Amino acid sequence: MTLASNVAGLPAHADAPAPGRDFSRYRIVPARYPARTVGTIFAAGVIVVVLHSVLSNPRWGWDIFAEWFFAEPVLVGLGRTLLLTLLGTTFGFLLGTLLALARVSGSPLLAALSWGYVWLFRSIPLIVLLLILNNLGYLYGTIWLGVPFTEISFASWQTTQLITPFLAAVLGLTLNAAAFSSEIVRGGILAVDQGQHEAAAALGLPRHRQVSRIVLPQAMRSILPTAFNEIISIAKGTSQVYILALPELFYTIQVIYRRNLEVIPLLMVATVWYLVILSVLSFVQRHIERYYSRGALRNPPPSLIAQALERLRRTIDQGTARSTVPAVPAPSAGAGLPARSGGEIRISCVSKSFGALKVLDDVNLALRPGSVTAVIGQSGSGKSTLLRAINHLERVDEGFIAIDGDLIGYRQDGETLYELKEKDILARRVDVGMVFQNFNLFPHLTAIENIIEAPVTVRGVGRAQALAEARELLARVGLAEKADAYPRQLSGGQQQRVAIARALALRPKVLLFDEPTSALDPELVGEVLDVIKELARSGVTLVIVTHEIAFAREVADQVVFMEDGRILEQGPPARVLAEPDHPRTREFLAKVL
Template sequence: MPLASHAADLPAQAHAPSPGRDFSRHRIVPARYPARTAGTVFAGLVIAAILHSVLSNPRWGWDVFAEWFLAEPVLVGLGRTLLLTAFGSVLGFLFGTLLALARVSGSPLLSGLAWGYVWLFRSIPLIVLLLILNNLGYLYDTVWLGVPFTGITLASWQTTQLITPFLAAVLGLTLNASAFSCEIVRGGILAVDQGQHEAAAALGLPRRRQVTRIVLPQAMRTILPTAFNEVISIAKGTSQVYILALPELFYTIQVIYRRNLEVIPLLMVATVWYLVILSVLSFVQRHVERYYARGALRNPPPSLIGTLLERWRGAGAPARSAVPAVPAPAVFSARSVLPVRNGGEIRITGVSKSFGTLKVLDEVGLTLRPGSVTAIIGQSGSGKSTLLRAINHLERVDAGFIAIDGELIGYRQDGDTLYELKEKDILARRVDVGMVFQSFNLFPHLTVIENLVEAPIAVRGLPRAQALAEARELLARVGLADKADAFPRQLSGGQQQRVAIARALALRPKVVLFDEPTSALDPELVGEVLDVIKELARSGTTLVIVTHEIGFAREVADQVVFMEGGRILEQGPPSRVLAAPDHPRTREFLAKVL
């Protein structure tokens, strides 16, 4: 029965609008949660019982606690504890970071050596390690600095004079902490998405810059919670250096209570000071984690330290006159962004690539003229994205060659001999090949403007002021001038993809590769990205676009390439390949997608 007939059968008062009622004078009774109330009462009783037991029992000796809490010997011991904690934490994590990088390196011997170090020093209890170091003079009379296996000695010391109890404590804490911190840092590095590594490599960033600027800052989100746990363990672990008769906090407390026999009050002095250290470290941890979590949330809550710093800066800074905001143009004009470089010629000759037994590219040959726009189409798994990544040498091919303007990708030619390039040389050549990824791969811990200027400064060597000016011009041309200081997570998918395109263009490449630039977007956002690519197609830069947008390929591309099973089955102008294809498999594919 239609919905209208149901409504007609209802009594008149059922569908007549009810008269307005005023609820402003009504009393509101909040919902009651008996279990929550019972839990609150129970917790209050437990806290009250503990406080009563501690404060009312004279055997706790709070007068003795007050006498010794700020006593000079205790403060001196506390200072030594803090010093040992600082040395053990800083040196341990510095050495641990180097060990972590060694463990993920491509050298099996270096990685194995780092693994052996971690295995050894995680196995030895700290107290045993301290005793071994303190008695090192029994094994070696001298410690020397020189060239191994040559007899050349630059400096020499008596071991018993060099290895003091304090130095033995610092070395023991450092060796122990570095073994654990190595695994903490390595876990953080492995947690960084592989797309971030590829995006940094595609921009041509040097390996050291990739690690320090892109990978480690993102790894810090994973590293910090366990790292601060390790620092707290080091702070508590300093109590074990009592075995060396080093008067840190715990050893000092032991000396005092052995003299006055007030054991519990003196142990409470140590306990409260350790609680203070833990509380300070926890406060620092919270705000350091907030710093490295930049870009992780769309609307992060305000930071207490950040708010205070902003107020302090605002109080000391002169008042600035308001500058009226100029709306950013929403239309991208590729020719007016930067001086346009001529597009490069891409020549692909006999390229093959396999993953295990699966052959993804099979004797692919293709020539793309300078300034052309090529759309590569085909079903998923046909080798389109692998071919695109091979052009940028993100995938090393098994056979064949790829050249841009006659310069081989991944090799240096010397007469009739080809020499495979080292990673740093490959990174340098990638500067001419921009890459826009399917999933954007923006650096989430950097703002939009920082994403754009990172590579021009590090790779092209542009002054920061010039790089910023060009980046702002690019953002204005893609309609995102007002998003320069936003983090990627605060942008929509279409905005992120436009930033990714601007980032690729910031290096002024000869060739720009697009790996399905609209597949990760909602249908409503596809248009704004395609409009940017259409305008870019008029700039003279060589574009290669892997896409499923057949209508877009028909409108923009100079030629269309159809791939199937790692082979190119058909190529030619859109008017022929898309309207009257020669190959039956092309006709079958288009019949399904059009």
């Protein structure tokens, strides 16, 4: 579009040029910013002055610098510095991650032990810790491996022989780094939205898989910047092991300049090598951050590491496909959604309180297999809590919920009920899918990766079969072309349809919808409701918390109206929505219809 066409539409009172005037040959002069020019000149001047001062002053001893920069003793000391950095970083962050997981665990004693470790080793200066470890033989003559508080010993060593200066340095760097890295990792874990934990749990993913596949990859975005600061601190902190007379880079430089008295040139050798180390770390940090930022931006910049890993993954996948996996035909347009017969839901005398607030009060409800139930009521009436209780994301205070006769959260033995462990609850959740109000897609996984994660991990479906079924599901919800898109690259309606496909991938008996359209723009509501209408004909038992009264009238077999944690009315939509018995139902409908 030309500039002439832009100004043609200006109102009559604007200073528009005469009709037919051609601006295409005009020269455009960019706006000038004098302050920027002054700042640029000033910065350039500072750089020139500093470089001239450093390079022209013979006392810097650049000839001495050049002589020693690649000298063998310096390179040996550099290698030891790099080794200490690598070992301190690796062991420090491994121990720190375990401490962070212990800190956020459900065990008060384990969390207290982790807190005590962090408190102690963040308080002790590194140089003091190194000296204590190097003189550990004064406190303990031998170190032995055996059963505590008994005479049973498997092996023992003389402390002075076992704890060499190098091992003392590694231990000191590890123990010090673990205390700081623990808080870095814990901060990253706490930064992951609670909805991500619930979405992973609702899919039945094992706890270790929730942490390794869902939580930690997202936490890495918060962890990495401060983690690399800590790695840089470890690299520089290796200079403190000079106190142990360990010939790393800084100690080697000290030995050399004490002999030739060329202090500044030799210190510059150490400085430049530290700059090289930190520059390499900064380069690696940049590309690792790009890798873990996948899904955070609509159009992320390419990452060299991500590209290399993707090429490697494709090579492996292609080799596996050629050797073991037959070609999978594309699904036909009329293929149905994977489904199974619906489950019966029985809710008996269920109550739930949050402190003094009772959100569910003696709720009783029976839903037949394959039925579609719409739960309506004002905000705060207990609808969402009831839904979460069916999936055992909320543990009820009283009463029981059963799917096809199996109690959620308990194992029956005669007349005794035993509360299930978390791994057993996760296994039972596989039959109860859930679609959340705010989607809760995993932002670091593509649409198709979101869908296949639970079938592969929980159901044990082969990856090729899971991919084929996921593509079929995406096609049925109208998103076949969005398989490799990240959630942030999708509209709200598209994200909700992916969330539905993800829940369906496990072929649940029951599918729960927690206000599936409340987070959507009005224009996007229809596309999600159309998918739910199709599901209503699939045989899966649906329970839908919704404010869409017209939708409930069209799709639901029965409507449940809740108020203050109680079910005030239930029945067919034609009766409850047209001729309700309870006055509170009539009052509510009068406001929303």
